[in-house]
Amino acid sequence: MIKRNIVTSEDGSKTLRLEDFDESYHSMFGALSESRHIYIGCGFNYLMELLPPQNKISILEVGLGTGLNCLLTALDVKGLKGIEVDYTTVEKYPVTKEEALALDHPSLFENNREEAAGLSMEIHSSPWGIKTNIMPHFSLLKVEDDLIRFIDKEINPNVQKYQFDLIYFDAFAPDIQPELWSADVFRKIFEVTKPGGILVTYSSKGIVKRALREAGFIVSRLKGPKGKRHVLRAVKELL
Numbered sequence: 001m002i003k004r005n006i007v008t009s010e011d012g013s014k015t016l017r018l019e020d021f022d023e024s025y026h027s028m029f030g031a032l033s034e035s036r037h038i039y040i041g042c043g044f045n046y047l048m049e050l051l052p053p054q055n056k057i058s059i060l061e062v063g064l065g066t067g068l069n070c071l072l073t074a075l076d077v078k079g080l081k082g083i084e085v086d087y088t089t090v091e092k093y094p095v096t097k098e099e100a101l102a103l104d105h106p107s108l109f110e111n112n113r114e115e116a117a118g119l120s121m122e123i124h125s126s127p128w129g130i131k132t133n134i135m136p137h138f139s140l141l142k143v144e145d146d147l148i149r150f151i152d153k154e155i156n157p158n159v160q161k162y163q164f165d166l167i168y169f170d171a172f173a174p175d176i177q178p179e180l181w182s183a184d185v186f187r188k189i190f191e192v193t194k195p196g197g198i199l200v201t202y203s204s205k206g207i208v209k210r211a212l213r214e215a216g217f218i219v220s221r222l223k224g225p226k227g228k229r230h231v232l233r234a235v236k237e238l239l
C-alpha cells in the first residue's frame with residue numbers, strides 16, 4: 001500500500017499526493033484542467049474529429065487512479081451520438097472507495113452533478129477483472145496489475161487480443177518510475193495500438209520523446225495546460 005493524502009489543486013479540484021515521493025496524481029495547477037486539456041482535448045476530442053461519427057473506440061488508460069480521466073471521458077460520450085467506448089485501464093495501486101468519495105469529483109460538475117456522481121460510483125465500485133457496462137455504450141474493464149506484466153505477451157498472452165485507438169499514458173513521472181517510460185514498454189504498447197491510433201501523455205521530457213520514437217510512434221509536442229509548457233501526442237501511422 002502506498003501512503004497518500006488528499007490535496008486541493010489550484011482550480012479547486014482535489015487529487016491525491018504521495019508525500020514520500022513529492023508527487024501528485026495531477027498537476028497542482030489544476031487536476032481537472034490538466035485532465036481536460038491533455039486526455040480529453042489532445043486525446044479524445046482530437047480522435048473524435050478524425051473518426052466517422054458512428055464508431056466504436058477502444059481506450060487504454062495506464063493508471064486509473066482517481067478515475068478522473070475515465071469520468072470525463074464517460075461524461076463526454078454521454079453527449080455524443082453513435083459512439084461506443086470500450087475503456088480498459090490497468091492500475092497497480094487502486095484507490096479505495098473512501099478516497100474516491102473524499103475526492104468528491106462529482107462536485108466539479110455543477111450542471112450534471114447527479115449524473116457525474118452516479119458514474120463516479122460505477123467507476124469505483126465496478127468489479128476488477130470483469131468488463132462492466134457502466135452506462136449505455138460505455139464498458140469499463142479495470143485490470144489490477146502492473147503495466148509491465150499486463151503489456152508483456154509472454155506473461156499475459158491475453159493482451160494480444162487488444163487493439164487500442166487511444167492510450168492515456170498517465171503513470172507517475174519518469175524520474176519516479178523510469179521503467180514504465182522505456183522504449184521496451186512503449187514498443188509493447190505500439191503493438192496493441194491500431195494503425196492511426198494515438199497515445200497522449202503529460203510528460204514531454206527528452207527521454208520520453210526518444211523512447212516513443214524508438215518504439216515506432218510519430219511524436220508531436222503540443223501546448224500544455226497551465227504550469228506545463230508542452231505535452232506529447234504520439235501517433236501510430238496508418239499502414
Ligand SMILES: C[S@@+](CC[C@H](N)C(=O)[O-])C[C@H]1O[C@@H](n2cnc3c(N)ncnc32)[C@H](O)[C@@H]1O
Nearest residue numbers: 025063064065066091092093146147170171172
Ligand atoms: C499520475 S497518477 C494518475 C492517475 C489517474 N490517471 C488519475 O487521473 O487519477 C499514476 C497512476 O499510475 C498508477 N501506477 C503506478 N505504477 C503502476 C504500474 N506499474 N502499473 C499500473 N499502474 C501503475 C498509480 O497507482 C496511479 O494511479
